[in-house]
Amino acid sequence: MHLLILEFINNMKIFLQKLFLKKSALSGFVFLCGLLFLSVFIPFISPYEQDIYGAVHFETAGQPPSFSHWFGTDTAGRDVLTITVRAGFYSLKVAFGVVFFSVLIGVPIGMFAGVSSKRIDEIIMRITDGFLAFPPLILPIAITAALGPSLNNVIIGISISWFPWYVRIARSQALIISSLDYVSISRSMGAGKLHVIKTHILPNSVSPILTQATIDAGYAILTAAGISFIGLGAQHPDVEWGLLITQSRAQFINHWWEVFFPGIFILLTAASFNIIGDELRNTTNEKMLNSG
Amino acid sequence: MFRYFINRLVLMVLIMLIVSSVTFFIVRWLPGDPVSLWVGDHPTKDQLDVARENLGFNKPVYKQYLSFLKNIFTLDLGISLRTRQPVMLELSNRFSSTFELVLFSMLIAFLIGFPMGLISALKINTLYDYFIRGLGYIGLSLPVFWLGMILQLIFFGVLHWLPLQGRYAGFSFLDTQLTFNSGFLLIDSFFSGEWSLFFDGLQHIILPALTMSLGVLGVVLRTTRSAMMDTMNEPFFKTYRSYGFKNGEIIRKSAYKNTLVPVSTVIGLSFGLMLGGTFLVESIFDWPGLGQFSVLSILTSDFPAIIGVTLLYTATYVIINFLIDIFYALVDPRIHQ
Numbered sequence: 001m002h003l004l005i006l007e008f009i010n011n012m013k014i015f016l017q018k019l020f021l022k023k024s025a026l027s028g029f030v031f032l033c034g035l036l037f038l039s040v041f042i043p044f045i046s047p048y049e050q051d052i053y054g055a056v057h058f059e060t061a062g063q064p065p066s067f068s069h070w071f072g073t074d075t076a077g078r079d080v081l082t083i084t085v086r087a088g089f090y091s092l093k094v095a096f097g098v099v100f101f102s103v104l105i106g107v108p109i110g111m112f113a114g115v116s117s118k119r120i121d122e123i124i125m126r127i128t129d130g131f132l133a134f135p136p137l138i139l140p141i142a143i144t145a146a147l148g149p150s151l152n153n154v155i156i157g158i159s160i161s162w163f164p165w166y167v168r169i170a171r172s173q174a175l176i177i178s179s180l181d182y183v184s185i186s187r188s189m190g191a192g193k194l195h196v197i198k199t200h201i202l203p204n205s206v207s208p209i210l211t212q213a214t215i216d217a218g219y220a221i222l223t224a225a226g227i228s229f230i231g232l233g234a235q236h237p238d239v240e241w242g243l244l245i246t247q248s249r250a251q252f253i254n255h256w257w258e259v260f261f262p263g264i265f266i267l268l269t270a271a272s273f274n275i276i277g278d279e280l281r282n283t284t285n286e287k288m289l290n291s292g
Numbered sequence: 293m294f295r296y297f298i299n300r301l302v303l304m305v306l307i308m309l310i311v312s313s314v315t316f317f318i319v320r321w322l323p324g325d326p327v328s329l330w331v332g333d334h335p336t337k338d339q340l341d342v343a344r345e346n347l348g349f350n351k352p353v354y355k356q357y358l359s360f361l362k363n364i365f366t367l368d369l370g371i372s373l374r375t376r377q378p379v380m381l382e383l384s385n386r387f388s389s390t391f392e393l394v395l396f397s398m399l400i401a402f403l404i405g406f407p408m409g410l411i412s413a414l415k416i417n418t419l420y421d422y423f424i425r426g427l428g429y430i431g432l433s434l435p436v437f438w439l440g441m442i443l444q445l446i447f448f449g450v451l452h453w454l455p456l457q458g459r460y461a462g463f464s465f466l467d468t469q470l471t472f473n474s475g476f477l478l479i480d481s482f483f484s485g486e487w488s489l490f491f492d493g494l495q496h497i498i499l500p501a502l503t504m505s506l507g508v509l510g511v512v513l514r515t516t517r518s519a520m521m522d523t524m525n526e527p528f529f530k531t532y533r534s535y536g537f538k539n540g541e542i543i544r545k546s547a548y549k550n551t552l553v554p555v556s557t558v559i560g561l562s563f564g565l566m567l568g569g570t571f572l573v574e575s576i577f578d579w580p581g582l583g584q585f586s587v588l589s590i591l592t593s594d595f596p597a598i599i600g601v602t603l604l605y606t607a608t609y610v611i612i613n614f615l616i617d618i619f620y621a622l623v624d625p626r627i628h629q
Contacts, residue, residue: 130310135568135605138586142598145590146321222435226572229437230587245438252441253449263438270433 008203018283025279028272032092035269039089048079052086054237065257072257074248084262087239091221091269094155098220099213101159106166107209111201113167114174115193125171128164136161140223144232151234154224162216169212173205207284211277218273225266241266296621304610308603315602316360320353322593329592330373347373360599369603370596374589379600382585387604388475389459390574390581394566396478396497397505398559405509406555409516410548413524414539424513431510437572440503444576447499454499457578460492500577504570508562515558519551526550557616564612568605 020026043049057077065072071080113124131139143157174197177183183200225242227233234240236247241262248258328335331343344350348359363370369379412424447454455461459477474480478497481490520543523529532542570583578584582601589597 126306130307130314133307133311133606133610134602135609136565137569137571138602138605141571141587141590142315142318142322142602145593146318146323148323218433222433225435226437229435229572230575231591242435242437245435245441249441253445256445256449259438259441259445263435263442266435266438267430267433270435271429274429274433 015283019276019279022279022283024275028275031268031272032276035085035088035265036092038085039087039092042082042085046079046082046085048082051078051082052239062251062255064255071261072255074244074255074258075251080244080257080261083239083244084241084265087241087244087262088265088269090151090234090238090240091224091266094151094158094224095217095220095269095273097152097155098158098162098224099217101155102163102166102216103209103213105159106163107170107205109163110167110170111174111197111205114171114201115178115196121171124167128167131161131164134161137223137226141227141230141232144227149232149235151224151228151238151240154227154233157227158220158223162220165212165216166209169208170205173208174201177201177204207280211280211284214273214280215277218270218277221266221273222270293621297618300614300617304614307610308606311606312364312599312603313357315599316357319593319595319598322590322595326373326593326595329594364603369600372589372594372597372600374592374594374597379596382597383582383600383604385475386580386582386585389477389579390567390570390583392476392478393497393500393504393570393574393579393581394563397501397503397566398508398563400501400505401508401512402555402559404505405512406516409513410520410543410551412513412517413520414543416521424517428510428513431506431508431513434506436503436507436569437576439506440500440573440576443499443503455496457496457576459496459580460489461496500573500579503577504566504573507569508559508566511558511562512555515555516551519554520547523547523550560612560616564609567608 020029038045043052048055055076055078057073060069060073060077061075062077063069063073069079069081071084074080074083109124113121116124139161140154140157143160144153147153147156177200178187178196180200183196186200187196221241224233225240225245228240228242229246231246234243236243244262245259248255252259327340327344327347327349330347331339335343341350348356367380369383371377372379372382375382408424408427412421415421444456448456477493478490481487481493524539524547529542529547532547533539567582570579570581571587572583573579574581574583575587582604585597586601586605588594589601
């Protein structure tokens with residue numbers, strides 16, 4: 001078991017080295033790490049740390065970007081730079097939360113479907129199709145509305161709507177791998193379903209799931225921002241990019257900075273996840289081409 | 293072929309049934325009370341009870357569900373509690389306006405994305421190619437509501453070129469007579485010869501359509517680019533090359549046709565997604581379409597309206613998928629075996 005872990009770590013290391021040879025993937029990764037770091041430590045760095053908790057300073061309200069407020073201030077006088085960076089923490093939380101729960105629900109179901117009898121597989125997949133038939137956004141919005149508006153409920157809502165994609169990926173991976181010769185041999189020697197999943201299917205499914213998860217992390221941030229924008233996501237005094245933008249809707253024609261900067265952060269974060277996911281896919285494809 | 297067709301049709305009805313049932317129960321879980329929406333502000337307890345009785349919300353949930361199923365099969369979606377209009381009427385009015393918006397943005401995405409994708413494949417790994425690919429990433433990662441507001445800021449706030457929101461200015465309907473009535477404002481006004489209304493509608497549709505088109509633009513760009521690169525590796529392309537034709541010439545004269553199949557598939561699929569993804573854009577631009585209607589219905593717990601909207605969305609989505617599958621089955625006979 002220890003050897004397996006060591007081998008896995010070593011493989012990961014080679015893989016990451018290859019991945020980060022691509023400058024675009026590296027810059028995306030650096031941006032995300034920087035955002036995570038800054039958003040955690042911004043209360044200790046920024047001189048306006050009380051703005052994160054919903055402080056109001058009418059004397060500095062609605063100022064354009066200046067030397068003391070690089071991104072300007074909003075209608076409540078909060079420093080836009082401080083709250084925008086802090087909002088990154090909640091958006092990253094949404095990204096990881098959604099991906100974590102979707103994988104946690106979707107992957108076991110999919111693998112189970114893949115190694116089960118045809119009838120059970122059919123039933124599971126038809127139920128999954130039912131989830132996917134909902135138009136995007138309407139299911140997460142409806143679930144969030146039903147649970148009550150909050151960022152945690154947004155995570156639940158998006159995860160419930162998206163886990164079927166992981167069912168599909170895990171199932172197709174399970175089908176491919178359990179049809180390989182060495183798996184049939186190990187089954188003929190008495191290996192159970194659980195053993196096949198654990199030792200053969202799971203290790204071979206990591207990279208397609210990881211790729212999908214990375215791309216989905218970006219879309220999760222976009223979707224969560226959209227739901228907050230409608231008013232069903234994060235609530236004041238919490239700061240979240242979609243919420244910050246919707247709070248400035250009344251005066252954004254004159255105060256461009258209140259809307260512009262949070263949006264740029266959403267764009268950069270989602271693009272970073274997207275680019276890393278794409279390069280991840282390219283790198284795994286190359287690996288498969290080289291080994292096969 | 294016929295059996296495949298029937299199978300798909302049954303599956304389609306089944307999915308619709310599942311989706312409507314799931315929505316029925318999710319909606320019952322929403323926090324707001326639909327009855328108070330119906331009777332208005334400050335009702336007495338008697339008024340609430342009478343309304344609850346009339347609307348049938350006092351019955352047990354399974355009875356409500358059975359009568360709901362019965363009504364669905366007769367296409368009776370009930371009355372919207374918020375607008376007090378039949379849901380069917382609301383949906384048909386709003387569907388054409390959303391459809392017009394989506395169609396227009398699809399047109400923009402195709403007209404810009406297709407040629408750009410071709411050129412990008414031609415000039416692979418040049419600065420232009422990097423720029424185009426970057427644009428693709430941006431298109432996929434942009435929050436649409438933010439893009440919409442930024443466009444409003446530029447074209448309305450700074451330049452004063454285009455209107456802020458809405459589908460037309462109220463006064464442009466004065467003294468107009470539409471002899472044509474399809475529900476599509478641009479088509480109707482065009483064929484009725486009402487030019488001021490037509491140009492007014494055009495001005496209003498540009499910003500929301502542009503906002504929506506950018507996401508699809510990225511997809512169209514990528515698909516065109518990769519399809520064209522595949523085509524350039526095919527023997528016929530190399531034959532042309534050996535005859536001395538230039539890459540650009542071959543693409544312009546014939547090879548672009550090979551990319552039309554994957555591109556049109558992507559466009560068909562995105563069409564369904566876009567129809568269901570107009571919530572945010574319609575909210576920002578105050579566009580009187582389905583998306584805006586859905587958001588308002590969900591926020592006010594308007595049960596019949598939410599179910600109606602979901603059913604309509606799912607129906608379009610399922611029908612588009614059905615048509616694509618049938619199209620594939622016709623083209624490629626291996627699929628249904």
